[in-house]
Amino acid sequence: MRLDWRSRLAAHHHIEFVRSPVSVSPKKSEYTAHQLSVLEGLEAVRKRPGMYIGSTDSRGVMHCLWEIIDNSVDEALAGYGQNIEIVLNRDGSVEVADDGRGIPIDIEPRTGLTGVEVVFTKLHAGGKFGGGTYNAVGGLHGVGASVVNALSSRLDVQVDRGSKTYQMSFQRGIPGIFDDGGVPQPDVPFTPAEGKAALEVVGKARRGATGTRVRYWADRQIFTPDAKFDYERLLERARQTSFLVPGLRLAIRDERRLPGTPGADGPHEEVFQHDGGISEYVEFLAPDSALTDVWRFQGSDSFKETVPVLDSNGHSQLTEVERECEVDIAMRWGTGYETNLRSYVNIIATPKGGTHVTGFEQGLLRTLRKEVTANARKLKAGSDKIEKDDALAGLTAVLNVRLVEPQFEGQTKEVLGTPAVRSIVTKVLSRELDKMLNSRNRTEKQQSSAVLEKVVAEMKSRISARVHKETQRRKNALETSTMPSKLVDCRSNDVDHSELFIVEGDSALGTARLARSSQYQALLPIRGKILNVQKASITDMLANAECAALIQVIGAGSGRSFDLDAARYGKVVMMTDADVDGAHIRTLLLTLFYRYMRPLVDAGRVYAAVPPLHRVEVVTGGGKPNEMLYTYSERELHQVLTRLEAEGKRYKEPIQRYKGLGEMDADQLAETTMDPRHRLLRRVRIEDAEAAERAFSLLMGSEVAPRKEFLISNADQLDLEQIDA
Incomplete structure (x- = not known):
């Protein structure tokens, strides 16, 4: 659906156009600047939260938490800090603490505000826009922390720097002071603060210790009543991150005591730390038995792109810059046919793919097609070509690319849009996979042959299914x-x-x-x-x-x-x-x-x-045919015999024990096993x-x-x- 110029202007400048109700009879109406609403600062976030976090249900609540966690992970990626702790508190708040460098507490010269206030109150502000602070991270738009702040009824941040602990509090994005009386709560009296007074020293920090602690309460004026933190999704994200950032320790603690959760009976904590890389991750994800070892492919290449760059006067100029893209792939084929491909950009998950996934699939298909064609006679592949699904069958892979300022489609970062990454990933995978498939190492050669045979078998199965479906009746x-x-x-x-x-x-x-x-x-x-x-x-x-x-x-x-x-x-x-x-x-x-x-x-x-396991022939007498009773377990047999003895009825010895279906005649088999009126089936x-x-x-x-x-x-x-x- 195309947006008209008003919608595009409103989306870009956070302007809301107010239209008067339509009247049946036409009349003169004035359209002046008084009809325009200008949303400043974080107002736009509260007015249109879906633009920034996708939704206001549990997915939106979790997205806010990811933004705060990702900031701490980016510190670890940059080489600062090795520990992150996440605590889900009983009062509905969540706390994220790290031992990174800590958010800057000095004055930012352009705004005259402390670094903490800039990070949490200014959209598109942060240390990830260039200047060498961060090299390759997932948080690029500079809106993560400020959006979470805007959508929180209360947010407290503490920073350890210079042997001091600094603190600043916010109510729905406005800095100020809460009158707590000992226990932090979002609904206690609040006094807005201005200037440097908003950041205060609240204690001493251990010498040399640095870090940041963020605690916030999601605003129930914004989020739906059933929106809550999903503990299982949080564990999955922490486990994933521990694989992608070797050596990083993530501790998750649930103190909510929610029924049906591991912490229902008391605080529950789980810790994740993996010193291996994505090779271990592939082993963890693989759902089937291994057909190959985990193959690890790495490479990099440079590309040029034209981006707007701010000069010293704040003017934007289109400048051609050279970027470096690092590609890291771990993959292995298994005996099954399901595909499990996880993709990441600077360790941020991209569940909906993007140019890096397209490049991976193209490189994989191109290389396997070439090898199958070269070995068509040996593999009995004929003239048919393999397709993407044939190559992906039974594959478990993790793809991670790292580059400065990747282009994502939207703030939720679910799709990578940088065009040049596609050809780089294709080139790296094609080169390295070709080496593996043509390796002279005995083990690798055997595994390569197994992969090609599997791919060709999948192709034949697909073609057979297609022919069958076309002629099916x-x-x-x-x-x-x-x-x-x-x-x-x-x-x-x-x-x-x-x-x-x-x-x-x-x-x-x-x-x-x-x-x-x-x-x-x-x-x-x-x-x-x-x-x-x-x-x-x-x-x-x-x-x-x-x-x-x-x-x-x-x-x-x-x-x-x-x-x-x-x-x-x-x-x-x-x-x-x-x-x-x-x-x-x-x-x-x-x-x-x-x-x-x-x-x-x-x-x-x-x-x-x-x-049945047994047949008991009960003697009826009086010229009547004997009654046949069937039992399906030893316990049932003993119960039947006990009942017959109690009733004074006789039965023939020995009791027949069926070990094969061939021991029954047709009437017995029909009555006990095949007739829907009497049979027993186990689904x-x-x-x-x-x-x-x-x-x-x-x-x-x-x-x-x-x-x-x-x-x-x-x-x-x-x-x-x-x-x-």
């Missing part, structure tokens, strides 16, 4: 010859009410064929234990007959290209024997679904059949994807040592009677 085995011959399909075209039973072996298939309802129940037999896809590559998985048949029958593709809407069945039911082998097969099937068809699990469409759900990922990696992954340790440590919980030996 619901078909059964009678209508098409593309389905596996061993599939016993159903007649119904209604996906929502159709069911696919995965059965173990041909013997179970024979019984299930007679027990099923052919209208809506399909059968697919598998031969024993399928491939463990947690340890296998995508290529091996697709080459495995059982896995390929399952993917083909379900008809929705696999991995990143999986399309839930294309699935041919409303339910997928694993029907395996009730023994250790059956449990193992079920686990392998779940691993396949979790790794390559996860949306099917997330949608609650994967089930495990629960066949498979993923309540905690990360916990499930760790469990699959531990129990089914290629790392033997952690699994061995797990088995040894939990051996005492194993019931030997449950082992089918």
Whole structure:
């Protein structure tokens, strides 16, 4: 939507145009300068807070906190200070303390105000506009601290410098003195102060100690009633920063005692400090087993840009300056297909990307395309070209660029806009990744081959899914010859009410064929234990007959290209024997679904059949047929036997223990396991994807040592009677 000239003028100069109500009958009206409202200083921030912090809900509250924290982090980045403490107080305030140099307390010559008052009351004022105070930081606009001050009902700042502690207080951006009476509160009497008197010495500081402490209360006249500090987001930000600034110690303390938080029962503190860099961060973020080691690429290049520069008289002149851009990338591919890319500019997160992310993707795609083309015959890639999603599948990466005065789109700094950064990141990544992919080191060569095979496998999977989608319509085995011959399909075209039973072996298939309802129940037999896809590559998985048949029958593709809407069945039911082998097969099937068809699990469409463990034949007498009772656990069996003895009823010995589905006849299987009126199904759900990922990696992954340790440590919980030996 285009803004007219009044809107552009108002946005730039903080002028509000007041328009009189429209009358039905036209009449003369005067339009003079008296109709203009001029917002001075921090008034504009309070009038239009969304322009500066994005919103006035919890996101806006957290953005204000980020501004204060980032100022302390910038001190650490510049080499001053190694500790930052954040405290969420019970009275609703938050305090951020650092051991940096401390905000200047001397007089700024142009305004005649102390440095503290300039930083907290003047928009676009600070030490990050040049002059060598800061080299490459995230806070560039000089509005962070002053915006937080304007949107706070009270803000107190203390500075340790020159063995003294200085303090200044503000009420909604106005400096003055609060009549506290001992406990700081935002709603106590307030007296505005002017000039140097606003900054006062309140104590002595340890010799040589410097630092800044900021405590503020978010103004409830501005923020919504439900806006609050998010402790989990704060922890995530602190952890992220500790990875990006090696050696920096961040302590988070929650004293609010809010129900449902770690500090519900008392003050809770967590400390983050990592001496490694973004390589450690990649290891922390990676959701899957490693296909490669963490590859670290670094480089820099210079560029020129034309920017307005103020001369000694305060006049702005367009000047061409030379900038330096440093690129730091850590990346590794895993066995999965999800992409986790985190991007930063001067350690400020850019969740919506920007020119640096565009450059990363271009450099990655360009280099991998070149390598795949050069090795097309070996990789059996054909003439098809890989796309961005193929290259990003299974990739975990952290991208951080550092440069002076980056151009962000908006004060929230979510998108980098500096054009020259794109080509620099592309150049650095292309050069370094090309060296890695063509390395003669044995380990690196093996990992490079694995990456290229994975990328080509993703390409083939995507192309297959596209072809399938273009020709897709619901078909059964009678209508098409593309389905596996061993599939016993159903007649119904209604996906929502159709069911696919995965059965173990041909013997179970024979019984299930007679027990099923052919209208809506399909059968697919598998031969024993399928491939463990947690340890296998995508290529091996697709080459495995059982896995390929399952993917083909379900008809929705696999991995990143999986399309839930294309699935041919409303339910997928694993029907395996009730023994250790059956449990193992079920686990392998779940691993396949979790790794390559996860949306099917997330949608609650994967089930495990629960066949009975025992059959008790109760003797009825009187010429009537005996009654059959089925139990599903040892406990239930003992309860049934106890009840029968109490009722004086007899039952045949021995009680039948089912170990395989083939031991049942068709009527028994239908009644106990397949008939919706009587059967019991266990729905498979993923309540905690990360916990499930760790469990699959531990129990089914290629790392033997952690699994061995797990088995040894939990051996005492194993019931030997449950082992089918």
